[in-house]
Amino acid sequence: MKTDTTKFTVRINPEHARKLVYIADYYGRSQNGQISWLIKQCITEFEKEHGKIELEDA
Secondary structure, three states, rough: OOOOOOOOOOOOOOOOOOHHHHHHHHHHOOOHEEEEEEEEHHHHHHHHOOOOOHHHHH
């Protein structure tokens, strides 16, 4: 099954992992959904400060 997503492994502190689960549950998201949301927020904030990131097609 091919999807339009990329998989990668993240290593984090166990306490941070437990807190991430708590926050994801609070907002009704899965852990993956919470991480995806955080990444989108990071990109949005970066682009707000530095301008849109233009990527060349791979």
